[in-house]
Amino acid sequence: xxxxxxxxxxxxxxxxxxxxxxxxxxxxxxxxxxxxxxxxxxxxxxxxxxxxxxxxxxxxxxxxxxxxxxxxxxxxxxxxxxxxxxxxxxxxxxxxxxxxxxxxxxxxxxxxxxxxxxxxxxxxxxxxxxxxxxxxxxxxxxxxxxx
Amino acid sequence: xxxxxxxxxxxxxxxxxxxxxxxxxxxxxxxxxxxxxxxxxxxxxxxxxxxxxxxxxxxxxxxxxxxxxxxxxxxxxxxxxxxxxxxxxxxxxxxxxxxxxxxxxxxxxxxxxxxxxxxxxxxxxxxxxxxxxxxxxxxxxx
Numbered sequence: 001x002x003x004x005x006x007x008x009x010x011x012x013x014x015x016x017x018x019x020x021x022x023x024x025x026x027x028x029x030x031x032x033x034x035x036x037x038x039x040x041x042x043x044x045x046x047x048x049x050x051x052x053x054x055x056x057x058x059x060x061x062x063x064x065x066x067x068x069x070x071x072x073x074x075x076x077x078x079x080x081x082x083x084x085x086x087x088x089x090x091x092x093x094x095x096x097x098x099x100x101x102x103x104x105x106x107x108x109x110x111x112x113x114x115x116x117x118x119x120x121x122x123x124x125x126x127x128x129x130x131x132x133x134x135x136x137x138x139x140x141x142x143x144x145x146x147x
Numbered sequence: 148x149x150x151x152x153x154x155x156x157x158x159x160x161x162x163x164x165x166x167x168x169x170x171x172x173x174x175x176x177x178x179x180x181x182x183x184x185x186x187x188x189x190x191x192x193x194x195x196x197x198x199x200x201x202x203x204x205x206x207x208x209x210x211x212x213x214x215x216x217x218x219x220x221x222x223x224x225x226x227x228x229x230x231x232x233x234x235x236x237x238x239x240x241x242x243x244x245x246x247x248x249x250x251x252x253x254x255x256x257x258x259x260x261x262x263x264x265x266x267x268x269x270x271x272x273x274x275x276x277x278x279x280x281x282x283x284x285x286x287x288x289x
Contacts, residue, residue, distance in 0.1 A: 003165075004153040012149055020158045024166040027174025031286040033223045045221035045287050047173045076225045080244035083254035083261065084220070091265045091273045092244045112267055119240070119269050128245055128255075130223025132286050 024137075029073070030064050031132040036109065036125040037082075048137075058109040058123030059097055066137055067103040073135025079109040082127035093121065094131060107131055172289070177222060178213055179284040183231065184277045197285075205249040207264040207275025217257045217288030224255070224285055228264050231279025240267040241278060260285070 010017040030048035034041045041052040041060045050065040077094030080086075091112040098106025109129055110121040157165040178197035182190050190201045190209055199214035228243045246263040247254045254261030262283065266276045 001155070002153045003155040003157055004151065005157045005159050007159045009156075020156045020166065023156070023171055027166075027171060028176070028286055029174065031223055033221055033287065045219075047287070076227075078223070078225050078244055080246060083245035083247055084256075085253070086247055091240075091242060091267045093242050112273055119267055130225060130245075130286075132223065132225055132284075 028132045028134050029066075029068065029137045030062075031130070032062065033128075033130045034060070035127050036060070036129060037127040039125055041129075055098065055106070056123065058125055059106065060108075061099055061104055061106045062131075063104050064102075064133075068133075069102065069136040069138055071101050073133055075105065075107075075131065075133050077107055077129070077131035079126045079129045086127055092124070092126060094129065105133065177217060177285045177288045178211075179282070180211060181280075181282045182209075183279050183281070190277075190281075203277070204261070205275070207266075207277055208246065208249050208261065209264065209277075209281065210248065210254075210259055210261050211283060212259045213257075217285075219288060220255055220257050222255075222285050222288030224260050224262065224283055226262065226281065226283035228278045228282075229280040241265065242267065243281065243283075257288070 008017055008019050032046040032049045033044040034052060035044060040054040043052060048065045049062055051063045052060045055061050075096055079094045080092045093110050095108050095110060097108035109124055109126045111124040113120050113122050155165050155167055180195035180198040181193045182201045183193055185191055188203045190203050192201055197214045198211050200212040202210040204210050224245050226243045228241050242265050243262045245254055246261050248261045263275050264278050264281060266274045
């Protein structure tokens with residue numbers, strides 16, 4: 001096991017200087033893509049996700065393999081019909097719903113089912129779903145799960 | 148060309164977080180882009196990483212092309228859209244989503260992905276519309 005202890009890292013060209021903390025704090029700490037078209041979340045690929053539990057239509061609770069230091073981290077997500085083969089209809093969005101702790105986070109995929117005169121977002125199980133989280137993680141090594 | 152191979156990177160101060168090259172690799176964005184809509188039927192890249200082209204395909208329908216292709220099509224696309232500085236339509240819910248391309252071909256491949264800019268209104272429903280501000284980030288695809 002080799003450990004490099006440094007203050008800053010700099011490219012050989014002299015640009016792109018950064019600290020180890022810059023690298024670590026600036027990185028996305030978890031991401032996941034999944035398919036819920038059958039009703040339950042099926043993970044397509046992920047980083048730092050150990051499981052996703054189906055709590056209700058559109059609603060998944062994610063468990064991080066390596067937890068965050070606390071519950072204060074950011075989240076972004078998108079959802080939609082299958083962009084590779086699916087039809088195009090409606091407006092879709094991914095929101096936070098339910099638990100937010102250092103080790104777990106709840107998401108809910110929704111679709112606007114409105115007609116032309118109203119907006120009504122309801123939960124849905126979509127083919128394409130993607131989320132990412134950024135924050136301060138705890139510090140142990142984690143292996144990437146290549147599938 | 149110099150190469151340094153290590154298992155762990157650690158701050159010299161002894162505080163803060165250590166990290167591994169593997170963590171850094173999978174934590175980074177594979178690609179990102181901030182684009183605008185300067186003239187009708189045309190998108191342009193304001194700033195990007197690993198996005199070589201952004202193409203108007205249909206109203207609200209935009210194609211992003213990677214400079215270096217992804218190793219697989221399992222990646223995620225995240226993003227936001229908004230009215231920017233030149234758009235008076237500020238009373239709408241504006242969102243983007245991955246989408247099949249208007250010609251019916253895949254909107255998510257190793258070389259490109261397609262999104263739709265949506266306006267959601269309480270009075271006029273959902274409409275694909277072009278926006279002055281659109282930003283996307285891609286994770287995975289390694």
